[in-house]
Amino acid sequence: MPEHDDATDVPWARARALARDAGRPLPRLHRELHDALGHALAEPLTALTDLPPFDSSAMDGWAVAGPGPWRLRAGQALAGTEPEPLADGVAVGIATGAQLPPGRAAVLRREHGRVESATGLLVDRTATLPEPGRDVRKRGQECQVGEPLLPAGTTVTPAVLGLAAAAGYDRLVVHRAPTVELLVLGDELLDSGSPRGGRVRDALSPMLAPWLRGGAEVIGRRRIPDAAEPLHEALRDSAADVVITTGSTAAGPVDFLHATLAELGARLLVDSVAVRPGHPMLLAELPRAADGRVRHLVGLPGNPLAAVAGTVTLAAPLLDALGGRAEAEFQQATAAADLRGHPRNTSLVPVELRSGAAAPLPFGGPAMLRGLALADGFAAVPPGGLRTGDAVRVIALPHSRA
Numbered sequence: 001m002p003e004h005d006d007a008t009d010v011p012w013a014r015a016r017a018l019a020r021d022a023g024r025p026l027p028r029l030h031r032e033l034h035d036a037l038g039h040a041l042a043e044p045l046t047a048l049t050d051l052p053p054f055d056s057s058a059m060d061g062w063a064v065a066g067p068g069p070w071r072l073r074a075g076q077a078l079a080g081t082e083p084e085p086l087a088d089g090v091a092v093g094i095a096t097g098a099q100l101p102p103g104r105a106a107v108l109r110r111e112h113g114r115v116e117s118a119t120g121l122l123v124d125r126t127a128t129l130p131e132p133g134r135d136v137r138k139r140g141q142e143c144q145v146g147e148p149l150l151p152a153g154t155t156v157t158p159a160v161l162g163l164a165a166a167a168g169y170d171r172l173v174v175h176r177a178p179t180v181e182l183l184v185l186g187d188e189l190l191d192s193g194s195p196r197g198g199r200v201r202d203a204l205s206p207m208l209a210p211w212l213r214g215g216a217e218v219i220g221r222r223r224i225p226d227a228a229e230p231l232h233e234a235l236r237d238s239a240a241d242v243v244i245t246t247g248s249t250a251a252g253p254v255d256f257l258h259a260t261l262a263e264l265g266a267r268l269l270v271d272s273v274a275v276r277p278g279h280p281m282l283l284a285e286l287p288r289a290a291d292g293r294v295r296h297l298v299g300l301p302g303n304p305l306a307a308v309a310g311t312v313t314l315a316a317p318l319l320d321a322l323g324g325r326a327e328a329e330f331q332q333a334t335a336a337a338d339l340r341g342h343p344r345n346t347s348l349v350p351v352e353l354r355s356g357a358a359a360p361l362p363f364g365g366p367a368m369l370r371g372l373a374l375a376d377g378f379a380a381v382p383p384g385g386l387r388t389g390d391a392v393r394v395i396a397l398p399h400s401r402a
């Protein structure tokens with residue numbers, strides 16, 4: 001079957017592109033700000049107001065008009081009020097953020113002014129005339145109404161929520177986040193305590209679940225026994241847009257994934273990638289959900305670092321595409337040391353980034369997480385490797401949400 005051959009040992013960049021192309025952005029929806037976190041904007045965020053919306057004081061002090069000394073007007077210009085115009089030679093106390101009186105008012109900081117006890121007049125202790133504009137936040141200096149602030153595809157972070165609120169939004173138009181079910185395979189896995197009796201701790205559930213929550217809605221997470229029937233039922237019945245399995249991708253005696261996908265009539269889009277670690281990772285289109293929705297499966301290898309390689313190679317690009325999220329960009333760096341490569345495959349090496357230099361971390365073997373735990377990302381090392389000082393692309397680890 002030519003389709004199968006094309007899907008085997010896929011070059012790393014092509015595997016990422018295939019995963020991205022497999023997903024079409026999910027429908028758009030209106031979300032209250034507090035429910036929009038983590039979603040991607042479905043349309044650009046444009047300013048609904050000038051920012052700042054009015055000229056305001058950047059400092060506590062006095063608003064002054066014309067040259068001093070100034071007669072003090074009764075009362076204060078406080079934040080949240082609209083002051084009257086000031087006549088020349090008059091000043092009024094003003095708070096940071098308060099709207100300036102209309103006209104050519106300037107601001108004199110509290111520490112630059114003194115009220116003379118004899119005359120009651122305000123004088124400038126620095127003897128420099130406060131120019132109009134100094135210590136003033138001018139209306140529209142950050143943005144003007146209608147100005148584009150962020151492009152569609154931007155992930156709604158806490159900072160984006162703050163900007164959207166400042167710019168006048170109550171609701172945002174975002175894409176629906178893909179739903180994900182995480183199925184962890186392996187009868188040797190323990191959920192608590194120290195490894196014992198030939199068994200090891202499940203290291204993938206605690207790591208993958210928060211990463212997936214960064215770009216998806218995790219609707220289920222469970223362990224599946226190493227047997228064909230439970231895996232078959234779980235894949236057949238899952239309501240998730242994307243089912244993510246861990247383990248069972250290779251050719252071991254209890255590796256049921258390929259056979260189960262074949263039984264279900266799933267279409268393999270990627271069936272191993274020319275990358276180390278993570279070689280046996282796979283991507284398949286599952287039979288549609290009962291309501292007609294397209295469903296995908298990402299099969300991550302069981303070796304923990306290989307599973308993370310599969311997450312950045314296949315799961316993240318697919319989830320980003322479904323969620324309408326802009327493509328993640330590589331960071332450009334230089335190799336801080338020689339980065340050993342595989343003869344034919346891309347190598348993903350956990351690295352630490354310091355001032356633009358990518359230093360490989362020890363303990364980056366396929367079954368290890370010690371290097372990854374200190375890493376800023378994976379260096380994508382082309383076949384043959386790189387020498388110290390060579391340019392290298394670094395792919396960030398997924399965003400996480402607790």
Ligand SMILES: Nc1nc2c(c(=O)[nH]1)N[C@H]1C(S)=C(S)[C@@H](COP(=O)(O)OP(=O)(O)OC[C@H]3O[C@@H](n4cnc5c(N)ncnc54)[C@H](O)[C@@H]3O)O[C@H]1N2
Nearest residue numbers: 186201202203204247248249250252255279301302303306
């Ligand atoms: N004959 C071959 N054997 C293997 C090949 C191959 O091409 N031919 N590929 C190797 C590569 S590369 C990888 S990666 C692994 C992939 O294995 P599976 O995806 O089938 O995973 P398992 O066999 O279930 O487990 C492998 C390894 O990972 C541990 N594991 C599994 N799940 C977890 C978890 N949730 N937390 C921690 N550790 C986990 C498991 O105990 C095994 O040690 O296959 C190679 N073999």
Ligand code: MOO
Nearest residue numbers: 277278279306366
């Ligand atoms: O390539 Mo496997 O993925 O050795 O770890």
